[in-house]
Amino acid sequence: MKLSEYIDYDATELASLVRVGDVTPLELTHLARSAHDQVNSRINSIIEFYEDAETVTAANGGPFHGVPFLRKDLGATEAGRLQECGSRLFKGHRPQTESYFIRRARESGLRIVGRTTVPEFGMSGMSESILHGITGNPWNLERSAGGSSSGAAAAVASGITPMAHGSDGGGSLRIPAAWCGLVGLNPSRGRVSGGPNKQDRSFGLSRDFVLCRTVGDMAAALDTFSGPHPGDPFIIIQPHRTYMQELSQPTGTLKVGVAMTGWGAANVQPEVQQAAEATAALLEEMGHTMIEIPTPYDLNEYYKGFAARSKYSADSLENEARALGRQIDSSTLEPLSVKLYEFGRNAQSASLGDMFEAWRLTRFRVGEALDPFDILLTPTMPVVAPPNDSIYRPTSETLSIDEYMEGARDLFPYMGVFNVTGHPSVSLPLAQSASGLPIGIQIVGRFGDEATLVHVARDLEQARPWRHRRPPLRAGAI
Template sequence: MSTFSDYQDYDGLGLAELVRKGEVTAAELIESAIDRTAAVNSDLNAIVIEQYDDARRLAAQGLPDGPFSGVPFLLKNLDVGQAGTRTTSGSRMYADYVAAHDSTLVARFKAAGFNIFGKTNSPEFGVLPVTEPELHGPSRNPWNTAHTTGGSSGGAGAAVAAGILPIAHASDGGGSIRIPASCNGLVGLKPTRGVNPIGPDMGEAWGGQVCNHVVSRSVRDTAAVLDATMGPEPGNAYCGPQFAGSLLDEVGSDPGPLRIAVSFEKWSQGAYQPEAIAGLKATVKLLEGLGHTVEEARPDLDFEELTGASSIIAAVSTALICQKRAEELGVTVEELPMEDGTRMLLTLGSLVGATDYPRAVQTNHLAGFEMARFHEQYDVLLLPTMASEPVPVGYFKGGDENDLIERLGAFMGETMLCNQTGQPAISLPLHWSDNGLPVGMMFSAAFGGEPLLLRLAGQLEQAQPWWDRRPPLAV
């Protein structure tokens, strides 16, 4: 079947424009994506569920006339459902689960014209910052296949970085959009809480920490997808900000001189590794050269308390998922097949007292008030997305709970904070380590600050372009 030879030269909006002009067809685009998957997926294990026949049928019969009409697209194998297709959540207990209907967000992706041709790998229930589920096996980084793609949207990150497609769905409960963006050299925006819909099968996830969006190669794609998907749905547990005008129009607009806070000290456990500090210093220099004021500052927060709160919320939420699945299957929770890390969280969740969970949620909300005060003084907060370059595949295997905590501290940055407060944050591919691995830089703003972040991201994309930086394993 016919493919499009210049596929890799265009972002999502660029491909959609070619379809609108009749210079390429949706059928040619989906065949290009499928061919590229065949070329690299055996090395990357990015895509774990194929829906090629459905995508070919939709390309032939015609897709909705949205801003991304005809553009190939992948859903993350977690957090959303697509009618009549499997979503395993990276777990053996959901290996045969088929969604009865579309999630609201999936319906909006379809209305935007995306052509969904499969689902990407994710760790079991998204609880680790790497993508190595026992059910599907590990995803590998196209910059170096011995290293992780990050998680939990690791399959999406690998697929986009390798050139299988320009944009893919991702979700984020503690950094899971921004972590793969950092590890794979991509743009990854975690929107403000409530901006994108999460229903109708849940009103919130992880106490309001989880949100959905995409990873992409261009800032404008990230903005345009949010234009297409954002907005309330009936029954929202949270109502996000409403933006005046198009977010796409913000990209390329002058952000003006900004006051930016930065920290070279990691606030939670562990320390930033040399490659993260090098990237941070280079980014500060770039920002100052663009006319921004950058100074060291930190919010008045107890990060040990925040870490404890997020652990309680994740544990209780995981326990609930397992309990509901056991009820559906007519078995006990103990009989469910699950990974050791999930069972550890399940055990922790069973020990949480009646007031511990609401206290943890309150800790998050109070942190949100403190960050609102912080951003009255600073427009943006700059931190390394991760504490290090992408770690080797298998980095979190073996050891006890203390070993896991220590390894998390050496790899994780402060991505969890914006999930807890609900703020937007974006990871941009502004640095590569001496080993040739991407090291993203993270910018966060006040609640509803997407317009500002997209203006700044667009400015940085022009000042230090990353489009032509491609990994060794790219098609």
Template sequence: MDVREYIEHDATGLAELVRAGKVSAEEVQQAARTAIESVNGELNALVGDLFDKALDASETGPFAGVPFAIKDLVLHAEGIPQRDGCRLLGPGIPFPYDTALMRRFREAGLAAMGVTATPEFGFNAATESVANGPTRNPWDTTRSPGGSSGGSAALVAARALPVAHANDGGGSIRIPAAASGLVGLKPSRGRVSVAPDFADPLMGLGIEFAVTRTVRDAAGLLDAVHGSEPGDKYLLPGPATSYLDAARPPSGKLRIAVTTTAPNGVPVDPACVAAVRATAAALEAAGHTVEEAAPEFDVEAFDHANLTAWCSFLADGAYGAAAALGVELSTDVLEHTTLACAEYGKTLTALDMYAAERVFNATTRAVAAFFTGYDLLLTPTMAAPNTAIGHLDANDPSLDARGWYDRIFAFAPFTALSNVTGAPAISVPGTPSAEGWPVGVQLVGRYAAEETLLSVAAYLEEATPWADRRPGVLAR
């Protein structure tokens, strides 16, 4: 299989070729290796080198032989060093076991070939770090592919990989999907297990999954990896048939709320507004009821509670790692804003954490009440199509913890709400900007109702197709 053929197939298509014996898994993975090496010099999407050989995976899983990569954060594979995007961990800490999701990726047949870049501890809407340098967007290498799953998104967007691991604590699946022209599904809290290392990472905000180019890949992969592990806090009902069966245009009529107004009041780029309006028109033309509406919640309290969650998470990670390694925290091992957030997080008390939990509860109940009247909420994914490299500089010494938080969420004001509520959300490509950049639109659904999101996303994939769009940096 040569690279020109390889890049024309999504993960489902490649798996079908392998199953039919039209190409071997080894041939697919060699094409992937060539494809990745052809673009990584421009994109800086990998951490370290490709593995000498793909990690072991099932030869009978639904994605048997399909090339894959794992993000350098939260999920880990046995024996593979994890760095979390920071200098503090040096060459990385290898774990002696797979996380549950890594095991399920292997059982699905996905052949992990390397580790993808993330910003330091994942707290950035761009993928740039002192440790690894900036990861670049294949659509425009002066721009970021988004964060924190930007390394994965850059390789999938450049068609070097069909699918890659990603996770999302405030938009980190959906933001890079939007900036890079991909499908980014954030499943419901509890849909994908975070065992054994966590119960509720980031006070429940953290969700594990992937970025893909097609809706059917997102649906098929969710079929392969969803479900609880012994000891998990959540046991969600599964789909009536399968997520892949759900990923077809809906037969019924839906009531869809739409807003282009950012909850925190930041201005929204006209290209993002236009993409949402075009999507709303397509949904209305399909017979769905589309009307202006948005959930109401205390935005000031929400932001303070979200800051509490993130800074406590960063304090736990940074101070915990420093104690284990016998290292003193300073800007020699952490970026300025990470250190500022960790130091602020260290000052938080049990009362602060309970106060944040109360805000999250009030917000979740207000949004759930809103969804008793609507099936979906349509918004821009971000307030702008992307950011220039360096705009979200986590090493900026002028920013304290709140200043850094505000900088991030001025760019990404629409995504964090569904992390707090636990509801599923998906970003799909909308109408590109005048510059030719991808622009994402976000659909948010009711808790545990991924089927509705996948169904509408599948309709949009047919009605406003994006499969033929090609970035400037394309695997070859």
């Protein structure tokens, strides 16, 4: 198989070729390494492609038999491998626990061949860190790949692997999916276990999943990674059919809530708004009913929860630094991280009770607002990928916490709210700007109803195919 052929297959297709003997797992790993060697020096998406990648273990079979896979340097842990969280504080850190997510990846036949870049602690939503530098967007290297699953998105978009691990605590799968032209699903809270030691990570805000290029891979990944484990905080409803089987099921007629105007402080770019409206018109042509929905939550209430969490976050970071035998200062943390840490240490008035109450009210308001609808349609991001360094510069001493929070309000009004509520949501690469940058459209489902998201995503993929759209910087094309 040639490299130019390898990058055109998705993960399930490559596994099918392995099963019939047209290619071997070892050949796929060689191709992934060749793709890495060809493009990674320019995009900086992979921190390390494992020296022993050709000998890593995985099941001999499964839905992703032999397919190379990348692990994000944050979230799920791979026992004995480095996980530095994009931070000098964790430089050289090697967890000894294997996450259930990683176990399931291996059981499905995925071969983990390396780890990908993240911004420090996944906080900025951009693709830069002091530890590893800038991860460029394969569509335009001067633009952000998004974060915090930045390296994963850039690697998949450029063809190094067809699918990669990511995690989402406030948009970290969907942001890079929107800006790199990928499919990025954040599953319902509880759909994918965070165990054995992070079952309810970040108070249930964060979930591990994948970035990929097709709805078929998304469905197969749901089948692979879904399901409870002992110690999980709660067990959500399990599907009646596999998600791969759902690909052949009819969608039915849906009532769709549409964000026709920007939520909160969002200033939606005209091309992004046009893409959302065009998607709504397409769904209406399919027979679904469109109804406008305004911002379904109170912005001040929502952000009050994050402010209240700051003291807990500071205490947790202090404990981790102590366990590593390191100090928290400008030599180990980026300037903004130091400011956030100090803000949390000094936040005497806020409590976890305040956080839980703010998010309870947010869940209640959003739950009431979304209850009449089967799905919700919004832009994923209000803007196309911005230039690197334009919003968040890791070395900046002048960026204040207030400016950081204001930027978050402007950029992520459609993101973190669904981490708080637990609704599943997926970004689909349904449009492009006049300059050729991807535009993602988000579809939000009822809690626990990934099946309807699979149906709608399949319908939109068939009606507005995107597989032919590939970035200028990709393996096999240089």
